[in-house]
Each structure stands twice: as C-alpha cells, then as structure tokens.
Amino acid sequence: MKAPVLINWSFCIIGIMKGDGVWSLCECSLNWINENLEKGSTILEFGSGYGTMDLTENYTVYSVEHDRGFVGLDPKSNYIYAPLQSNLWYNQERVFKDLPEEYDLMIIDGPNGNRNNILLYADRLNWDIPVIVDDVHWQTGTKMAKYIEKKFNKELSIAECKNGTKSFGILI
Secondary structure: OOOOOOOOHHHOOOOOOOOOOOOOOOHHHHHHHHHHOOOOOEEEEEOOOHHHHHHOOOOEEEEEEOOOOOOOOOOOOEEEEOOEOOOOOEOHHHHHHHOOOOOOEEEEOOOOOOHHHHHHHHHHOOOOOOEEEEOOOOHHHHHHHHHHHHHOOOOEEEEEOOOOOOEEEEEO
8 A cells, every 4th residue: 555645734825935826836735845755856847937946945856848937047956948849748859858867756837738748758757756746726637637646556645725726636
C-alpha cells in the first residue's frame, strides 16, 4: 500500500507571498512540497511564475516555459525556454534537450489551456515520482489527474485551498 499523502490543512490558503494568488501555486501546495520533499531535491515544473521564487529557496528547479516574460523571472531557476508548437504544447526538442536526467517532483502547471498535451510525451518523462497537477478545480485538470492516476498506477489526492476556489492534485 502506498504511503498516505500528508497535507497540513491549517496552511491551505489561496495565493503565495510573492505571487498574485490567482495563477500561482497556492500556499497549500508549497507547504505540501516543503513537508514531503527533501531540501536540495530537484523539481521539474511545466509552467513557471511567481511560485518558482518560493521553490528555488529550497530546491533546484528546472522551469519549462513558453512565455518569454516569465523566462528569467527567478535567476535561481534553470529555465528551458520552449515556445508552443502547433499542438499547443512546448517545443519538444527544446524541452527534452535540456531536462535534468533525474528529478524528484514534477509539477504540471502549464502551458495554460493545453496541459493535457504533456501526455503525448509521457514516455519521455519519469512518472515514478510524486506529481502535482495544479488547477484541478477545472474539469480538464481533474480529468488529466485521473488519467495519470490510472495510467501510471498512482494514488490521487485532491487538496482544496482554504477558500475552495483553487485546488491541486497530488499523485503518489
């Protein structure tokens, strides 16, 4: 049986200190990461932003990003600039050329509206680690998280931020 997912609900509020709270990872997801991932671990995030700044305080972060406005936002992150392709997912040649060989957590938070297309390249990613799917309060996010749960034999837990307007999935 898989280990239970630890969520400290007392910290679950929308937004983060450095982010705008609407598009950033909520504080609850950042707390889950800090409670369940060793400092110094490597995180691969698809989609970056203000939450990246919180992640780089304790972790090595590789940020796949299509929007030049976010590339370099946090100088401590390792950005992989990958414009969108015709299938509206990141340019796979750029993504897979610069990915770290090993990573301890994957966060799926981009590209906006086209996150499901990551599944077209699922065989090129490591799914034997925890995965966070942000924004599962949207139907497409929930469907994707449930698909990942079944395809990769993971256990899905959905955590809602305190005010209930934002949620994320944790797949272990």
